[in-house]
């Protein structure tokens with residue numbers, strides 16, 4: 032419809048066209064577009080455009096069921112984050128609206144007919160981010176009558192220029208001050224000039240500058256009212272300005288527009304086909320009931336302008352608006368108003384500065400709310416495809432956790448974490464250790480290589496896969512081996528992470544050396560254990576096969592490591608690479624976990640597919656209040672830091688029991704440093720609430736349908752007693768992969784709260800150094816440096832540094848053990864560190880003993896086997912809170928095993944590891960005692976249990 036036709040129209044909205052103003056609608060809603068309401072406004076009211084913003088989408092998507100069908104359809108096809116899902120919904124809405132407005136675009140030859148979509152409000156102060164997002168959205172929506180909204184902040188202006196130069200239609204939003212508007216008009220022209228200079232067409236580019244109106248009066252009038260109420264001497268002059276400043280400000284902006292349009296610079300651009308960047312009046316709903324409900328429409332009508340009108344104001348103007356060319360009326364009066372506000376100290380400059388900041392923050396809040404609503408709906412739709420988390424926390428802890436979650440939201444810390452900003456932690460080297468954040472997508476993208484390997488392993492008929500590695504290289508694969516068991520047609524996966532000669536012999540007996548595939552796993556490639564285990568099994572396999580076992584070995588190691596070199600020299604079958612930017616304990620979803628999983632025939636697509644849900648659930652776009660992994664990290668961090676609840680007690684359903692061993696490493700090695708951290712307590716059979724102190728958080732990871740009744744009942748009792756309990760429910764075993772990522776993310780968050788670097792392990796390195804010194808000494812002298820017990824009693828010899836020896840006295844075994852364990856006070860923990868074969872018998876021995884200690888001393892207990900724990904909880908024992916009381920148990924080896932090409936044996940290595948570990952514990956001033964058992968192990972362990980029983 033053109034202006035001629037509108038002459039004489041009785042619809043005030045339609046009449047705006049006669050004055051050169053285009054009415055746009057400041058509203059979008061799927062049902063409104065779908066049911067023809069939007070089209071009706073175009074047809075009957077002369078509507079010429081649509082604007083959206085985060086607050087508008089929040090209202091549209093945050094409530095009701097308009098979007099449910101598309102959400103379901105999208106989520107059935109793809110795994111998406113809340114942000115990705117929102118964007119797909121928004122893009123559909125915008126595309127649908129552009130279709131309705133397209134006839135206007137055609138009829139007005141591209142002057143009108145636009146629909147605006149705003150870039151993420153999180154980017155309001157990020158020029159590069161905004162440019163990237165503007166270009167991405169422009170492509171994604173792919174409609175000629177689209178406008179991308181960019182905030183007119185200081186950082187936004189250069190992004191406007193860049194987007195215009197790239198040929199994007201831009202709606203510059205959040206403009207309040209004349210200066211900001213001037214900068215934006217300048218950016219628009221500069222962008223056009225750049226494009227023109229490149230020889231590209233500028234005649235199709237459209238832009239509007241959204242100048243916010245009513246919010247200015249809201250602030251200024253509020254200040255006026257306060258001053259008048261306080262009896263200001265200028266009350267009359269102040270009152271005269273009520274409801275005037277915003278319009279005056281807008282009128283002056285328009286004058287600037289007219290001035291620029293007269294310049295030679297603009298004339299040149301115009302000659303090249305450029306369209307003017309029209310002023311668009313936004314925030315034009317009347318908030319103050321004292322004013323006309325169409326005030327900010329009636330007073331701002333003028334040629335080459337737009338007013339984006341909220342629905343209620345749109346209806347009101349249709350009903351009783353009186354259009355006239357008001358914008359150019361009494362410009363002198365407008366100048367006077369602006370001068371007056373300055374004279375009276377209302378400080379429009381400061382007000383507009385504040386409004387920009389508040390406007391950005393309000394859009395962030397709205398976007399958080401919107402994404403929260405999308406995330407909640409998404410959770411409901413995906414149901415048990417996702418692991419579920421429920422936290423029952425005592426009041427004070429709950430309040431502190433909620434406050435910390437709000438702090439994460441307000442400070443945008445989650446986005447900073449995903450942006451790999453090391454200042455989320457200590458600002459050290461954390462940024463380079465975050466590749467685990469996208470390793471799931473990376474492995475999915477390269478899944479063919481892993482699947483081929485899986486197929487080949489099957490075809491070659493291996494019966495066993497033996498993984499040789501420690502800590503980060505072994506504990507994840509061990510969870511997979513124990514959780515999934517043997518897959519039909521595939522070899523059985525076993526994981527060996529010990530230097531105990533007996534344990535090595537047991538593994539060797541269990542496998543068929545001729546048909547075993549060995550996976551030597553070491554990120555650094557330099558760790559002693561996998562190197563000597565590899566040496567041992569190469570000799571053993573060669574003997575069994577009668578030829579070099581080349582095709583029977585593969586390695587997973589970081590590119591360029593010493594292990595890679597060895598693997599090449601020894602013609603290993605395959606070399607798989609880890610990623611330099613992932614530390615061992617965060618590596619299970621990289622090749623360190625996926626290669627053994629592939630060899631064992633575990634369905635990798637299902638495994639990684641499940642993990643991907645956790646990645647998307649923890650994404651930067653999922654606001655903290657809906658971000659379960661973040662919440663878990665906050666709970667653990669706050670409970671430890673503020674409430675002394677630093678013993679994270681894992682309870683796992685029997686079928687996923689081994690997850691606890693992996694979790695121990697993740698939490699302890701990541702957080703146990705600088706005298707702080709989380710002390711994981713794994714596999715400590717639950718007792719009644721009375722056996723626990725006030726230092727625990729219980730993390731119950733249960734497998735639905737395979738719950739252990741006793742665990743369920745005990746957890747229920749703990750909940751009822753007000754203990755903090757976080758329950759994480761998995762609905763199938765493949766969700767362990769989801770749990771892996773979930774806990775990795777939570778650990779990184781907990782590390783931030785504890786203000787440590789979760790990605791280093793200084794004290795693990797320290798005991799590696801001590802061990803190396805001892806094995807080197809052995810190589811030189813043929814024996815380990817001499818050591819003397821400070822006390823002996825029967826089969827027991829006791830060792831300690833001077834301070835510890837003094838503290839426990841030199842009486843008999845019972846008195847020494849009594850004195851040692853009774854050093855544990857409320858809030859401490861006791862750890863048994865046994866350097867013996869880890870088998871069924873020793874595991875039940877240590878389990879019974881720890882429970883005895885827990886119940887007698889009312890402290891948390893850890894039951895660990897060396898050297899395995901050295902690469903795991905060992906970090907926290909040495910570097911974490913000084914609350915541990917340690918009993919190291921060593922014993923004579925019934926038989927030893929040589930290490931090929933070395934003077935030392937496996938028994939010597941194990942002894943050196945125990946001593947290295949003990950030396951570092953002592954150096955750190957920990958309460959540590961070592962008992963060495965001579966003679967037959969079984970009898971010695973029994974005697975030790977009895978002595979401890981008497982002692983406590």
Ligand SMILES: O=C(CO)[C@@H](O)[C@H](O)[C@H](O)[C@H](O)COP(=O)(O)O
Nearest residue numbers: 057082083084204241246313314316
């Ligand atoms: O910026 C544009 C259009 O370009 C608008 O969508 C703009 O965001 C809205 O008019 C305002 O946010 C509404 O402001 P208010 O009525 O809440 O003060």
Ligand SMILES: O=C[C@H](O)COP(=O)(O)O
Nearest residue numbers: 502503553554555558615
């Ligand atoms: O947790 C990591 C262990 O210390 C083993 O390290 P690695 O994978 O470099 O051999």
